[in-house]
Amino acid sequence: MSKELMNKQDLDRALTRMAHEIIEKNKGISRLCLIGIQRGGVYLAHRLAARIQFIEKREIPVGSLDIAFYRDDLNIRKQQPVVRRTEVSFEVNDLKIVLVDDVLFTGRSIRSAMDALMDIGRPASIQLAVLVDRGHRELPIKADYVGKNIPTALSELVEVQMEEEGFEDRVIIRKSEPPEGRDAE
Amino acid sequence: MLNNKDLLGIKELSVKEISLIIETAAGFKDILGRDIKKVPALRGKTTVNLFFEPSTRTRTSFELAAKRLSTDVINFSVPTSSVVKGESLIDTALTVQALGADFIIIRHASSGVPHLLSKHLNASVINAGDGTNEHPTQALLDAFTIQEKKGKIEGLTIAIVGDIMHSRVAKSDIYCLKALGADVRLIGPPTLIPENLKTIGVSIFHNMEDGLKGVDVLIMLRIQMERQGKGFFPSTEEYAKNWGLTPERLSCAKEDVIVMHPGPMNRGIEIASEIADGPKSVILEQVTNGIAVRMSVMYLLSGVKR
Numbered sequence: 001m002s003k004e005l006m007n008k009q010d011l012d013r014a015l016t017r018m019a020h021e022i023i024e025k026n027k028g029i030s031r032l033c034l035i036g037i038q039r040g041g042v043y044l045a046h047r048l049a050a051r052i053q054f055i056e057k058r059e060i061p062v063g064s065l066d067i068a069f070y071r072d073d074l075n076i077r078k079q080q081p082v083v084r085r086t087e088v089s090f091e092v093n094d095l096k097i098v099l100v101d102d103v104l105f106t107g108r109s110i111r112s113a114m115d116a117l118m119d120i121g122r123p124a125s126i127q128l129a130v131l132v133d134r135g136h137r138e139l140p141i142k143a144d145y146v147g148k149n150i151p152t153a154l155s156e157l158v159e160v161q162m163e164e165e166g167f168e169d170r171v172i173i174r175k176s177e178p179p180e181g182r183d184a185e
Numbered sequence: 186m187l188n189n190k191d192l193l194g195i196k197e198l199s200v201k202e203i204s205l206i207i208e209t210a211a212g213f214k215d216i217l218g219r220d221i222k223k224v225p226a227l228r229g230k231t232t233v234n235l236f237f238e239p240s241t242r243t244r245t246s247f248e249l250a251a252k253r254l255s256t257d258v259i260n261f262s263v264p265t266s267s268v269v270k271g272e273s274l275i276d277t278a279l280t281v282q283a284l285g286a287d288f289i290i291i292r293h294a295s296s297g298v299p300h301l302l303s304k305h306l307n308a309s310v311i312n313a314g315d316g317t318n319e320h321p322t323q324a325l326l327d328a329f330t331i332q333e334k335k336g337k338i339e340g341l342t343i344a345i346v347g348d349i350m351h352s353r354v355a356k357s358d359i360y361c362l363k364a365l366g367a368d369v370r371l372i373g374p375p376t377l378i379p380e381n382l383k384t385i386g387v388s389i390f391h392n393m394e395d396g397l398k399g400v401d402v403l404i405m406l407r408i409q410m411e412r413q414g415k416g417f418f419p420s421t422e423e424y425a426k427n428w429g430l431t432p433e434r435l436s437c438a439k440e441d442v443i444v445m446h447p448g449p450m451n452r453g454i455e456i457a458s459e460i461a462d463g464p465k466s467v468i469l470e471q472v473t474n475g476i477a478v479r480m481s482v483m484y485l486l487s488g489v490k491r
């Protein structure tokens with residue numbers, strides 16, 4: 001049983017608005033970069049970058065971050081998370097980083113991501129952009145840019161499906177357990 | 186995911202497990218190139234290096250891998266331990282486990298020791314070389330290096346040169362590279378290559394020039410000096426003359442051949458210095474990749490449920 005919360009058009013519009021907000025808040029894109037959290041966040045970071053480049057007519061650096069080694073649940077998970085590549089080909093020292101993820105839930109992934117970023121360098125600041133904020137934070141973490149706020153029950157599962165993974169673009173909410181190999185956040 | 190809590194040999198792994206270890210190693214290699222070469226993944230765990238045979242590079246590589254995953258590391262060196270007072274192998278291992286070890290890295294002169302200990306321990310046992318049986322992490326790092334340099338392993342022609350009979354590296358390499366779809370050749374004197382290896386689908390050459398034709402990857406083995414004078418080959422000089430890798434011989438292989446060696450090298454005997462230091466050599470890359478592969482193994486083993 002699943003319900004659609006955002007379709008392709010909703011998703012496109014949300015990303016376009018977020019791109020504008022990022023440019024507005026940072027007064028342009030000077031010394032700004034986007035870093036997506038593997039995997040959904042990486043696709044979203046590239047989509048945001050394409051929009052920002054279209055608006056500002058300038059390239060913005062994009063990187064990807066894998067947080068497997070920084071998770072706080074390695075001892076209690078059923079299986080180890082799959083390790084993906086961290087590819088940040090530019091110096092992050094003194095850059096303003098916009099961290100991008102698909103779903104903001106407990107905040108623990110973001111905590112891991114901030115630790116991982118600090119091991120790569122010393123950014124000037126870190127901001128957070130998420131497509132969906134579903135609530136239930138367990139840490140004092142708040143997003144700077146949100147595509148859509150979706151109140152959920154703890155038992156529910158929010159899934160962002162994207163063309164890059166062979167789906168149609170959409171966000172769905174389900175009651176059941178996640179299918180194997182996909183994390184809840 | 187891995188199915189067993191221990192890494193005993195390549196023989197015990199499925200193709201899927203071998204591929205997973207190699208793919209995961211790529212993520213760890215990224216970390217080794219950074220200023221901060223350490224991740225908190227295995228914080229609070231303890232690793233014990235239990236080496237009953239001398240080793241510098243393998244032990245150091247495991248020690249670095251363990252430290253970069255944030256585990257605490259203890260090096261249990263045998264000459265100063267209770268083993269010299271007559272403690273049994275299993276008692277030593279149980280004692281190490283009682284000290285709180287989560288990973289026990291073991292090297293022993295007798296084949297099968299890691300397998301025996303794994304049955305008595307809850308900790309993850311990792312084979313760092315057992316007798317003439319296997320040295321699985323060396324084969325995994327070799328496969329990772331080949332994958333990185335050539336972009337694939339399946340369909341490549343890979344030659345292993347030297348003392349196959351006494352080499353645990355050769356055995357693990359054969360199992361691993363065959364499993365991944367390579368065409369494996371063995372080159373060396375007849376006294377050092379058991380003919381029955383043909384039954385597992387490798388080809389055997391007793392002449393360097395013939396064996397090197399069309400080779401993509403060349404793995405040179407260390408000639409074990411302790412074998413000298415035991416009738417396997419007349420002398421190191423003669424071995425070097427017939428089986429040593431020289432620039433002239435290397436020209437028989439493919440233009441883009443890469444040359445590997447597990448170390449330590451006997452320069453001028455099994456490999457000429459100009460090759461070891463030359464552009465086709467990936468010997469130092471192997472050392473770096475060894476840390477990444479060992480991190481990958483420990484990380485993946487830590488996820489296996491008991």
